[in-house]
Amino acid sequence: MDPSPDQKLDMYRLMLLARRLDERAWVLHRQGKIAFHISGIGHEAAQVGAAFAIRRGSDWVTPYYRDLALMLALGMTPAEFLMGLMGKRDEPNSGGRQMPSHWSLRRANAVSHSAPVATQSVHAAGIGLAIKLRGDDKVVLTTIGEGSTSQGEWYEAVNWAAVHRLPVIFIVQNNQYAISVRAEKQMAVQSAADKACGLGLPGIMVDGTDVFAVHRAVKDAVDNARAGNGATVIETRMYRITPHSSDDDDRTYRSREEVEENKRRDPLLLARARLQEEGLLSESQYDEMDTQIKASIEEAVKQAEAAPYPAGEEALHPVYAEEVRHA
Amino acid sequence: MPEMTLIEAIRQAQDEELARDPNVFITGEDVGVRGGVFRATMGLYDKYGPNRLIDSPLAEDSIVGVGIGAALYGMRPILEIQFADFIHPALNQIISEAAKMCYRSNGEWTVPLVIRAPYGGGIGGGLYHSQSVEALFAHVPGLKVVIPSTPYDAKGLLKAAVRDPNPIIFLEPKKGYRLIKGEVPEGEYVVPIGPARISRPGRDLSLFAYGMMHHYALQAAQKLESEGIDVEVVDLRTLYPVDKETILNSVRKTSRALIVHEDNLTGGYGAEIAAIIADEAFTDLDAPVRRLAGPDVPAVPFSHPMQDWFMVNPEKIAAAARKLAQW
Numbered sequence: 161m162d163p164s165p166d167q168k169l170d171m172y173r174l175m176l177l178a179r180r181l182d183e184r185a186w187v188l189h190r191q192g193k194i195a196f197h198i199s200g201i202g203h204e205a206a207q208v209g210a211a212f213a214i215r216r217g218s219d220w221v222t223p224y225y226r227d228l229a230l231m232l233a234l235g236m237t238p239a240e241f242l243m244g245l246m247g248k249r250d251e252p253n254s255g256g257r258q259m260p261s262h263w264s265l266r267r268a269n270a271v272s273h274s275a276p277v278a279t280q281s282v283h284a285a286g287i288g289l290a291i292k293l294r295g296d297d298k299v300v301l302t303t304i305g306e307g308s309t310s311q312g313e314w315y316e317a318v319n320w321a322a323v324h325r326l327p328v329i330f331i332v333q334n335n336q337y338a339i340s341v342r343a344e345k346q347m348a349v350q351s352a353a354d355k356a357c358g359l360g361l362p363g364i365m366v367d368g369t370d371v372f373a374v375h376r377a378v379k380d381a382v383d384n385a386r387a388g389n390g391a392t393v394i395e396t397r398m399y400r401i402t403p404h405s406s407d408d409d410d411r412t413y414r415s416r417e418e419v420e421e422n423k424r425r426d427p428l429l430l431a432r433a434r435l436q437e438e439g440l441l442s443e444s445q446y447d448e449m450d451t452q453i454k455a456s457i458e459e460a461v462k463q464a465e466a467a468p469y470p471a472g473e474e475a476l477h478p479v480y481a482e483e484v485r486h487a
Numbered sequence: 488m489p490e491m492t493l494i495e496a497i498r499q500a501q502d503e504e505l506a507r508d509p510n511v512f513i514t515g516e517d518v519g520v521r522g523g524v525f526r527a528t529m530g531l532y533d534k535y536g537p538n539r540l541i542d543s544p545l546a547e548d549s550i551v552g553v554g555i556g557a558a559l560y561g562m563r564p565i566l567e568i569q570f571a572d573f574i575h576p577a578l579n580q581i582i583s584e585a586a587k588m589c590y591r592s593n594g595e596w597t598v599p600l601v602i603r604a605p606y607g608g609g610i611g612g613g614l615y616h617s618q619s620v621e622a623l624f625a626h627v628p629g630l631k632v633v634i635p636s637t638p639y640d641a642k643g644l645l646k647a648a649v650r651d652p653n654p655i656i657f658l659e660p661k662k663g664y665r666l667i668k669g670e671v672p673e674g675e676y677v678v679p680i681g682p683a684r685i686s687r688p689g690r691d692l693s694l695f696a697y698g699m700m701h702h703y704a705l706q707a708a709q710k711l712e713s714e715g716i717d718v719e720v721v722d723l724r725t726l727y728p729v730d731k732e733t734i735l736n737s738v739r740k741t742s743r744a745l746i747v748h749e750d751n752l753t754g755g756y757g758a759e760i761a762a763i764i765a766d767e768a769f770t771d772l773d774a775p776v777r778r779l780a781g782p783d784v785p786a787v788p789f790s791h792p793m794q795d796w797f798m799v800n801p802e803k804i805a806a807a808a809r810k811l812a813q814w
Contacts, residue, residue: 220560255593264592271559272592276583282549283584286556293512293538293562313579316549323544477594479628481652484594 163212163375165440171212171371172431172441173449175204178229179428180453181238182402184461185245185260189406193465194245198261199402202369204229205427206333206396207303209374213382214301214329220269220287222280222302225261226333230303234268238457242464249470256470278304278311281330285317288326288391299327299385301378306395307338309352315359318393322361325390329381332393333368335400340413356393368396369427372434399425491671494664496638497527497603499671500645501565505535508563511649514541515550515567515603524569525605525664547573551580551602555588555654558598563649571606571658572615572786578623585654586629601648605661606634607699607749608781609798613789619750619781621697624656625727625759631680632656632727636701638669640724643678651680660698667702683730685737689719692743692812695734695760697723700747700799707804716812726756734760735768742773745811749799752780774814779807 163171178200185197200207203226211233214221223230228241236252243251245260253264254272264272271287273280284302291298308314309332321328332352336343349355356363366377374396381392399422403410410419435441441449477483491499504511513528519542522529532540543550547568554564568574574581581602589597608617625632631653635641641659648655660667686701687708696704701722708718721737723730738744744764746757757778764776779799781787787797 222556252595254591257591257593262591264595266592266595271556272588272596274583274587274591276579279552279579279584282552282580283556283559285549286553286558287560288556289541289553290557290560290562293557294560312546313548313552316544316546317552319544319546320549320553477590479590480631481589481594481597481599484589484597 171208174208174233177453178204184457198225198405200226200228202398202401205371206368206374208233209371210378212375213378219298220300222271222284223263224303231263238460239463243467248467277308278313281314281317284328285320288328301329303331306334306343306352307346310346318359321391322359327385328391330393332395334395334397337400339404351395353395361391363393365395368398369425371431488670488672491638492665493638493667496642496671500642504649510563512539513565514543516569518567547577548580551577554600555598558600564600566602568604570616571604571620572618586627598654599652601655601657603657606658607660608787609662614786617787622756633725634658634697636698638671640678647677647680662699681725683733684722686722687720689717691717693737693741694720694745696747703801706801710805738764738768739771744776747779749781751783753783755780777811
């Protein structure tokens with residue numbers, strides 16, 4: 161079923177929130193207020209489209225570092241994200257232990273991940289196995305970049321899900337670059353979706369700049385998984401508009417012309433044009449939405465800046481489950 | 488009290504834990520209908536079925552990663568790595584994921600799981616069916632490393648491991664699987680993870696060992712008794728976290744310490760025990776702390792003369808202890 165007009169507006173609002181928050185993070189970095197930012201600009205449609213295809217809060221997610229829009233769609237607040245950027249004590253991902261954008265949000269069933277890529281894919285297979293063993297009406301959504309599908313762990317995870325027909329949706333966000341290395345140096349196939357056929361499960365390719373197309377494709381895969389028909393690999397293709405991270409200089413490996421050309425496929429422009437066409441978002445309504453979002457972000461920045469850092473000695477815990485205060 | 492072998496005690500512990508808790512399941516290579524290559528799960532597939540005894544694809548990293556995912560969801564997986572030598576592909580999931588999950592999520596996520604692996608040489612297994620891997624894992628905060636040496640402890644420690652809320656590396660001395668027999672009481676008991684055990688009290692010298700080497704240490708101590716040397720033997724049982732108190736109390740009594748393991752010497756687990764004694768019992772010592780360990784070659788060779796040369800045995804232990812007692 162297609163999203164309702166309200167849902168469509170909600171999807172767009174989250175995409176715009178993710179974009180403005182991401183832009184704000186770059187500014188904070190230039191101001192010297194944060195040490196590191198890893199950007200998801202260009203990925204918003206793929207992430208929000210996927211998030212709206214699952215039962216958020218009930219289904220499980222094992223995300224990767226570019227998933228700011230996905231995490232916002234799962235209920236992470238801008239202040240929580242910003243506290244994570246600053247290494248503040250009460251940020252929900254890790255209490256200041258992990259680098260920014262290494263997500264975890266227990267209340268949304270979004271599992272903590274690390275920096276070695278594709279480790280989270282295997283966890284998704286395990287969660288899928290547990291769902292199947294318990295007979296629960298849930299699915300797992302897991303995300304990854306196309307470069308990381310070169311990892312053995314990704315194949316191992318997809319293989320488990322295929323062999324055991326597990327309710328897992330493997331989303332590959334193909335933004336065409338793994339830092340500086342283009343996708344054709346990662347794989348000889350045209351799309352990560354092509355890898356699925358060798359593992360015995362469906363692989364689908366969808367325009368990752370079209371939020372509603374992504375939503376439809378992921379929803380079909382989720383319905384299939386819920387019906388007991390197993391996993392799907394979905395490649396959502398987009399372009400990484402920013403450098404890999406605040407420590408990267410993409411001028412060393414791609415032309416400005418190429419980047420400018422690809423900005424014409426900016427998922428926010430496409431979604432906004434669609435909503436305008438459908439009469440859901442006028443110019444003035446857009447302006448109002450954008451103004452509100454920017455104001456809410458400024459408020460969140462103030463809140464995050466005022467939040468306390470952890471004390472140094474908090475680094476001692478919790479190594480073991482017995483040390484968890486709320487356990 | 489019935490007498491049983493080490494492997495039978497391990498099988499019984501798994502049987503009882505599967506019966507006790509529906510969240511417990513076992514996965515690994517050949518653990519299902521075959522009952523494991525060492526028969527550690529023999530008969531359990533018929534008793535509990537394919538949803539509790541799951542034959543995994545032949546990919547060790549995925550066995551651990553899938554186990555982590557299931558544990559995150561609330562299951563209590565027991566993961567069998569067929570030989571400890573094959574655990575290395577899984578180091579990414581063990582070291583980067585299982586060991587760090589609690590810490591990196593500030594206690595939001597924990598991974599209760601047990602990784603069982605037969606280890607050790609002297610069985611004609613050559614380089615890749617003989618390795619001792621304990622030092623790798625005893626270096627990693629977030630893991631607990633357990634090595635039983637008697638059927639009683641194997642059963643009680645494995646049951647404790649299954650109930651522990653943390654990831655446990657449970658290494659089983661495979662040479663002793665059928666060689667080591669002992670009394671195991673019927674009915675419910677656990678042996679707590681952590682405490683070492685003085686298996687033979689003595690006055691002249693402390694001999695620290697674990698696994699198969701603990702049995703050889705007892706045999707050496709018996710031989711030395713006839714020579715008038717009264718050896719105290721300590722079975723370390725849990726390598727990490729280590730039971731400093733039992734180690735230090737023993738050394739304070741005997742003033743001499745010999746640490747034995749079949750893993751190679753350099754950077755081996757014995758170095759940690761030696762350092763603890765040097766740090767905290769230096770003034771109690773009458774002799775240097777000594778280590779007896781495997782030679783610094785990559786692994787145990789296949790051909791019998793070379794294997795025998797490699798292996799620590801009761802005679803080598805007795806010789807080292809005799810020399811230390813006379814120092």
